[in-house]
Amino acid sequence: MKHSMVAQRAAKMLPPILLAVLVVGLWQSGVFHRIFSLQEFTVAYPDAIARAIGAEAEDLVRHMGYTFLEAAIGFAAGSSLGFIAAFILSEIPWARRGILPVISGLAAMPIIALAPLMALYFGLGIMSKVAVIVIMTFPPMAVTTFKGLTSVDPDLEDLMVSYAAGTKDVLFRLRLVWALPYIFTGLKLNVTLSLIGAIIAEFFAARSGLGFRMSYALDTFDMPVAWATMGLAALLGVAWYQLVAYVERRSIPWHVSMRGQAD
Amino acid sequence: MRSGRSRVVFLLFLAIVLAACGGDGDGDGGDVSGEEVERATVRFQASWIPDCQFAGYLMADAQGIYDEANLDVEILPGGPNVNPTQQVVSGAADVTVNKVGALLAARDQGLPVVGIAQFDRSSSFPLVAYKDSGIATPEDLEGKEVGIWYDGDEYEVLALLDQAGLDPETDVELFEQGFTMDPFLARKYDVAMVTSFNEINVLRLEGVDPDTELNVIDPSEYGIAIPHGTVIANEEWLEAEPDAAARFVGATIEGWQYAFANKEETAAVCAESALAAGGEAATDELEQLQVLMLDEMERLHLPEGFPESDHGKIDPEQYQEIADLGLDFGMIKQAADLEAAMDTSVWESATSGS
Amino acid sequence: MSRTALTSNNSGGAAPPLARGGAPSPSHLRQAARSSGSALIVVAALVVIWEVVAVAMVAAEVPSAETKLSAPHLIAQRIVDEAPLIADNLRVTATGALIGLLGGVVIGVAVALVIAQTRFLESAVYPYIIGGQMIPTIALAPIILVATRNPTLTRFLVATSITFFAVSLSTLKGLKSTSHGALELMRSYNASRLQVYRRLRIPGALPFFFAGLKIAAPLAVVGEIVVELTGANSGLGYTILVSQYYGPNYATLFWAAMVITLLLGVLFYTAAVVLERVLTPWQPEFRGQ
Numbered sequence: 055m056k057h058s059m060v061a062q063r064a065a066k067m068l069p070p071i072l073l074a075v076l077v078v079g080l081w082q083s084g085v086f087h088r089i090f091s092l093q094e095f096t097v098a099y100p101d102a103i104a105r106a107i108g109a110e111a112e113d114l115v116r117h118m119g120y121t122f123l124e125a126a127i128g129f130a131a132g133s134s135l136g137f138i139a140a141f142i143l144s145e146i147p148w149a150r151r152g153i154l155p156v157i158s159g160l161a162a163m164p165i166i167a168l169a170p171l172m173a174l175y176f177g178l179g180i181m182s183k184v185a186v187i188v189i190m191t192f193p194p195m196a197v198t199t200f201k202g203l204t205s206v207d208p209d210l211e212d213l214m215v216s217y218a219a220g221t222k223d224v225l226f227r228l229r230l231v232w233a234l235p236y237i238f239t240g241l242k243l244n245v246t247l248s249l250i251g252a253i254i255a256e257f258f259a260a261r262s263g264l265g266f267r268m269s270y271a272l273d274t275f276d277m278p279v280a281w282a283t284m285g286l287a288a289l290l291g292v293a294w295y296q297l298v299a300y301v302e303r304r305s306i307p308w309h310v311s312m313r314g315q316a317d
Numbered sequence: 318m319r320s321g322r323s324r325v326v327f328l329l330f331l332a333i334v335l336a337a338c339g340g341d342g343d344g345d346g347g348d349v350s351g352e353e354v355e356r357a358t359v360r361f362q363a364s365w366i367p368d369c370q371f372a373g374y375l376m377a378d379a380q381g382i383y384d385e386a387n388l389d390v391e392i393l394p395g396g397p398n399v400n401p402t403q404q405v406v407s408g409a410a411d412v413t414v415n416k417v418g419a420l421l422a423a424r425d426q427g428l429p430v431v432g433i434a435q436f437d438r439s440s441s442f443p444l445v446a447y448k449d450s451g452i453a454t455p456e457d458l459e460g461k462e463v464g465i466w467y468d469g470d471e472y473e474v475l476a477l478l479d480q481a482g483l484d485p486e487t488d489v490e491l492f493e494q495g496f497t498m499d500p501f502l503a504r505k506y507d508v509a510m511v512t513s514f515n516e517i518n519v520l521r522l523e524g525v526d527p528d529t530e531l532n533v534i535d536p537s538e539y540g541i542a543i544p545h546g547t548v549i550a551n552e553e554w555l556e557a558e559p560d561a562a563a564r565f566v567g568a569t570i571e572g573w574q575y576a577f578a579n580k581e582e583t584a585a586v587c588a589e590s591a592l593a594a595g596g597e598a599a600t601d602e603l604e605q606l607q608v609l610m611l612d613e614m615e616r617l618h619l620p621e622g623f624p625e626s627d628h629g630k631i632d633p634e635q636y637q638e639i640a641d642l643g644l645d646f647g648m649i650k651q652a653a654d655l656e657a658a659m660d661t662s663v664w665e666s667a668t669s670g671s
Numbered sequence: 672m673s674r675t676a677l678t679s680n681n682s683g684g685a686a687p688p689l690a691r692g693g694a695p696s697p698s699h700l701r702q703a704a705r706s707s708g709s710a711l712i713v714v715a716a717l718v719v720i721w722e723v724v725a726v727a728m729v730a731a732e733v734p735s736a737e738t739k740l741s742a743p744h745l746i747a748q749r750i751v752d753e754a755p756l757i758a759d760n761l762r763v764t765a766t767g768a769l770i771g772l773l774g775g776v777v778i779g780v781a782v783a784l785v786i787a788q789t790r791f792l793e794s795a796v797y798p799y800i801i802g803g804q805m806i807p808t809i810a811l812a813p814i815i816l817v818a819t820r821n822p823t824l825t826r827f828l829v830a831t832s833i834t835f836f837a838v839s840l841s842t843l844k845g846l847k848s849t850s851h852g853a854l855e856l857m858r859s860y861n862a863s864r865l866q867v868y869r870r871l872r873i874p875g876a877l878p879f880f881f882a883g884l885k886i887a888a889p890l891a892v893v894g895e896i897v898v899e900l901t902g903a904n905s906g907l908g909y910t911i912l913v914s915q916y917y918g919p920n921y922a923t924l925f926w927a928a929m930v931i932t933l934l935l936g937v938l939f940y941t942a943a944v945v946l947e948r949v950l951t952p953w954q955p956e957f958r959g960q
Contacts, residue, residue, distance in 0.1 A: 069795030093407060095428060096818045153713055155937045155944070162889035162936020164896040166397070166809070167911045167929055170497045174739055177505050178462065178492060194886055201882060205954065236882070239844070243837070243886060246804040253807045258495030259464075266493060268810050272400065273468030275426050280814075284806045291805030292798055366913060367904060394904035396912060398897070400813050409820040497915040503735040519918035590904075591913060592756065602920055 098278040103285065106278035114267070118286055121252045121264040122294075124180055128187025129248035133241060135188065136195025143196070144203040154200060161193040165254045173259040182259060187251040191244040198243070202236025203229055238302040245295045253287060264290075357561035358389045362410035364401040367394045368603075369576075369587035369610040370514060371414070373436075376579075377572025379586050386564040397496055405430055405551050411558075412550045412565065417639050418543045418648055419469050424658045425649035429552035433663040434566045435631040436573070437546030437617040441513045442470050444477075444534040445520070445527065450507040453532040455481035455539065458508065464494030464501060465510040473536040473543050474510065475646045480539060514613040518606055543639050546617065548629075555660065567667035570629050577615045584608045626668070631661050718743050738919050741926035749923040750931070756910070761931055763906040764895050768939065771830025771898075772891035776884065778831060779838030787846040797843075804836040808894065812901040826898045833894030834887040841883025845876030878954055881947040888943040889936035896932065907932050 080086060082100045087093075098106075107114060143153060168186050176182040206229050214228055256265030264283050271280035363371050374392055377383050383390040393410055395401055401413040402420075406428045420432045444463065446452035452461060455477045465471050471491070478485050485491055494500070494509060498516050501509040502523060511517050517527050527533060536542060548566065555562050576583040584607035592603060619625060633655060640653035725742035733739070750757055782800075786792045808829055816825045849872050857867050899908030910928040914921035947954075 066794055069791050070798045073795040073799070090818070092818050095426065096403070096407060096814060153710065155710070155941050156714060156717075158885065158889050158940035159933040159937035160889075161886070162892040162932055162939070163929070164893050164908060164911065164932065166896065166900060166908070167915070167925070170495050170499060170915060171739070173495070173500045173505065174503055174735060178500070193889075197885060198882060205878075239841070239882065242840075246801075246836070249805050250807050254809055257493070257809070259492060259500065261490070261492040265807070268807075269493070270467050272810060272813065275400075275403065275423060275428070280810070284810060287807070288802035288805045292802040295801050296798075366916060394902055396900050396902060396909075398809060398813050398901040399816065403813065403817045404902075407817040407820055409817060496912075498918055499735055499738045499915070502738075502919060515916070516918075519920075523919050591917075592910075603917065606917060 095275065095277055098281045102278040103281045106276075106282045107286075110279065110282075114264075114282070114286060117262055117264045117267045117283075118290060120262050121249070121256065121287075122290060124183045124255070124263065125187060125248040125252040127180075128184045128251060129191060129244055131184065132188040132191030132248070133195045133244050136192045136197075136240065136244075137199050137237070139192070139196045140199035140203060143200055154197065157193045157196050160189060163189060165190070165251060169255045169258045172255070178259045183252055183255040183263075186255040187248050190247045190251045194243045194247065195237075195240040198236045198240035199233060202233025205236070206232045234306050235302075238298065238306070241298050242295060242302075245298055246291060249287065249291045249294070354387045354560070354564075356387045356389060357558055357564070358391070359383075359412060359561060359565050360391045360393060360410045361565075362393045362399070362401045362404045362413040363395045364413060364415050365395045366591050367392055367587075368591035369584065369607040369614065372576040372583050372587055372611055372614060373569050373573030374414075375572070375586055375590055376576045376583055377568045380572070380575055382568045382571050382575070383565075386568040388561065388564055388568065390565070402428075402430065402549060405549055408551060408553075410551075411554045412548060412562070414546060414548050416469060416543055416545045417547045417636060418472055418643060420547050420549050420658060421636075421640055421643055421649050421653050422469060423549075424653065425651065430549050431552050431555055431657075432547050432631060432636075432659040433550050433555065433562055434548035434569075434629045434667075435544070435546060435635075436548070436629050437544035438620050438623060439537045439544055439617060440473060440535070440542040441545050441613070441617055442466075442473060442510055443513055443517075443536065444474065444508055445511050445517065445531045446508040446534065447504070448530055448532055452508055453534070455483070455534060459483055459488050460490075461508055462490045462492065462506040463508040463510075464506055465491055466496075467493045469648075470510065472643065472646050472648045473541050476541045476642055477534070477536055477539060479646070480541070514610045514617070515606070518609040518613075521609070522606065541642065542635075543642070544617075544635075550660075550663075555663070559663065559666075562663050563666040565667075566629065566663055570667065573614075573618060573628065576611060577619075580608050580611045583611060587611075629668075630664055631659050633659070633661070735919065738922040738925070741923045745923045746926050746930055749927045753924065753927070757907075757927060757931060760905055760907050760910050760928070761935065764892065764899065764908065764932070765935060767826060767830055767895040767898060767906065768891040768935070770827065771894045772834050772888060772939070774827060774831035775834025775887055775891065776838050779835045779883075779887075780842050780880070782835075783839045783842035783846060787843060793843075800836060800839060808833055809897050809900070812897055816901055822902060825901065826903075829898045829901065830891065830894040833897070834891045837883045837887040837890065838880070839883075841886075842876055842880045845879025846872055848879060849875045874951075877951045878947075881943065881951065884943045885940060885947070888939035892932060892936045892939060907935070 078100050084099075087097065139157065165186060168189060169182070172182040172185040172189075176185055210228060210232075219228075252263065253265035253268065256263040257269045260266040264287050268280055268283040268287070271277070271283060361374055363374070367375065369375075371392070374390075378390055378392060393404070401410070401415055402423050404410040405413050406423065412433075414436070417432070417435070420430060423430050444458075444465075446457075450461075452458065458478065458481070463474070465474055474491070475485055478489060483489055494506075498509070498511070498519055500506065502520070502525070509516075511520070517533075520531070521527055525531065548569075550562055581604075584604040587607045587610075588601075588603040591607075618628060636655055636659060640649065640655060643649045644652060721740070722743045725736070725740045725745075728736035728740060729742070737745075782796075786796050811832075812825065812829045815828055816822065819825055819828075853871055853875075854867070857871055862870070895906065896908030896911070899906035900912055903909055907928045911925060911932075914925035914928065
């Protein structure tokens with residue numbers, strides 16, 4: 055039983071790894087450069103990127119840690135607030151249709167304006183970055199959770215009530231459970247937004263972090279390092295995302311999309 | 318009629334008139350479309366928002382000076398998300414203007430760019446500190462938070478710190494401050510890098526008078542200067558179109574001369590260019606800022622005692638000093654080959670009136 | 672946890688496999704009017720609070736008060752004063768955002784449909800879609816500009832890339848969420864692959880697609896703003912940049928542009944909601960509340 059599960063997991067990782075090998079191989083051999091007439095300094099070769107990572111490994115890890123910390127704190131705060139807001143809204147029928155669009159409008163706030171603004175409020179430390187991330191992660195969580203809480207089949211609610219289920223029962227046994235897939239959708243989205251928010255916020259008023267290192271490398275033509283930081287950001291994001299996906303699998307194994315062994 | 322000789326005579330006449338009247342040209346590029354001179358396209362990448370920092374280019378365009386020189390110039394706007402030197406390297410633009418340091422750093426990476434003119438004579442990126450913070454000299458920066466711009470502008474500061482015996486990693490807290498002065502105005506930190514042509518005027522108009530409330534730490538006063546205003550051209554383009562390059566430089570110099578002699582008019586053009594037209598109230602306010610910017614650009618291009626006939630000329634000695642400085646501070650990793658990095662012949666032919 | 676009640680439907684609500692249409696009834700319209708009315712009340716209340724806080728900040732001589740939070744009446748004044756400027760730039764941003772959204776939707780749906788076909792493709796490509804989102808477009812934009820040497824293509828790619836991920840991921844999830852019972856039923860009727868898609872998979876995926884669209888819509892505005900910082904000199908993003916560069920004198924212009932951007936985002940979101948309502952009225956949240 056255990057062996058087949060390990061084999062299964064390994065088999066699942068094979069396709070992306072194969073794809074990676076293929077792409078990196080083509081990239082290193084210069085195929086993409088030729089097809090799209092790219093210049094070496096714009097799109098660095100994988101070996102140069104690898105060397106850059108090796109040369110700065112310690113610093114890069116430090117930067118990654120800092121960015122992840124910002125992102126995680128913002129993620130937790132923003133998602134929680136979004137969840138609470140969605141919950142409140144789902145209880146106030148007359149307010150929902152109006153407020154939800156306003157909340158989503160918040161999602162349109164360009165980070166490039168938010169970052170300096172938050173620096174103005176919170177100074178140069180980690181708080182200003184966290185504030186940016188909270189603003190970015192709040193709306194998606196609110197929107198998806200709201201949809202989850204309100205998309206329960208009313209017939210099912212009626213059924214529970216007809217069994218004399220109390221409000222708390224209906225809530226916890228029906229509505230929240232039903233909303234879980236949506237909540238996880240929101241959480242997975244917020245993983246991305248938190249990381250991107252952290253990185254971009256670090257383009258302003260920062261001294262360390264993946265975003266800072268990235269912007270510095272871009273400005274000083276250090277393309278291998280720039281690509282390295284982008285790759286590391288992607289890796290960090292994928293790892294974090296898979297963590298949330300794992301929790302999702304364990305929490306809602308009954309959901310149809312889980313059975314397709316998707317995530 | 319339209320022989321080569323009469324065209325040379327006309328150009329000489331034009332040059333004399335312009336020099337005498339300080340740029341009274343009214344852009345009549347009419348009937349001198351030479352059979353001898355082919356019309357050329359030049360894509361100029363502005364290194365930031367196209368305002369009076371680029372007045373010479375804007376006015377040369379607006380006054381038809383480029384047109385007269387048989388150039389179709391496209392001015393590409395810059396911004397925080399555009400790397401002007403990379404634009405030139407990739408061929409998306411033919412020429413840009415940036416710091417000497419950017420030119421040398423690019424060449425250090427083996428990128429095919431060449432400097433063909435030098436407009437600023439001194440540094441335009443000083444540090445300012447609130448007087449009440451007591452910070453007045455580089456030594457005072459120890460232990461302080463200093464907002465700077467890391468996109469190649471930081472080397473003057475690094476040199477300053479080194480001169481003062483401070484380690485930028487441990488003795489001072491440097492950080493990337495972004496392109497807005499708001500946090501500095503809100504006293505979130507006490508020392509900021511500014512441009513002498515914009516931010517310092519923004520502060521002034523906001524009631525923070527640089528003369529009475531700020532201490533200015535100007536690297537030039539400490540013998541350190543990496544000026545802006547270096548016209549950087551794509552090497553291949555330069556080899557293919559040396560004449561167009563020379564005409565571009567010449568027309569640009571004329572554009573600057575016109576701008577300095579007609580500041581009100583120029584300010585209006587710059588304000589419109591910056592705010593992309595449409596707003597009356599906003600552009601009026603902005604014009605004030607643009608006039609101040611122009612004053613400073615004039616001081617940078619033509620400081621006291623500097624001969625006007627050398628406007629835009631490259632000073633190889635200055636470049637050598639900067640290259641040495643750059644090598645010391647990691648701006649470049651190997652000694653610069655200045656012969657290859659700059660081409661003084663372009664300015665020469667631009668200003669010799671031929 | 673009652674398994675029987677929950678396993679019989681996908682989480683898109685009790686979606687009937689055969690798409691049922693239906694225009695909103697008069698009672699629904701009345702309800703919509705009522706909730707818009709209440710929305711206006713809420714918004715009005717927020718604006719009042721905003722005004723009070725902003726004025727208080729100035730009165731209390733909070734440093735940079737106007738930049739931190741400009742008062743609504745000043746913002747309104749600025750919008751009126753600068754109407755042509757704002758209108759021009761709004762048009763640029765709205766058009767760009769729309770194109771980006773359309774591009775992201777088309778490419779996102781196409782990619783989702785393609786990789787949903789085989790499990791191998793899906794598991795190979797999926798992690799890279801996830802990872803690709805993490806690369807900030809603002810860093811990639813100048814690289815794309817330099818690599819393509821084509822500002823128009825760059826604008827399109829940048830604007831599309833931000834919306835692509837939300838749409839493709841949610842559509843993919845939707846395509847995989849088809850109820851197995853319904854699938855079996857269709858197979859037992861010998862339905863062709865195309866029929867299965869038309870009648871079952873795609874309608875079933877619609878709620879998920881719209882969830883993604885509602886997230887992507889405001890993001891399209893953000894993407895367009897990023898585009899405008901990459902060598903443009905028009906648009907609301909450019910206005911925001913310029914007003915930050917030229918200092919506190921332009922604080923109200925900054926806030927005016929921000930407010931208009933927010934409203935544009937709301938508009939895009941609302942359009943997505945309306946579209947959802949029209950195309951999938953059978954969803955539980957639209958039914959007899």
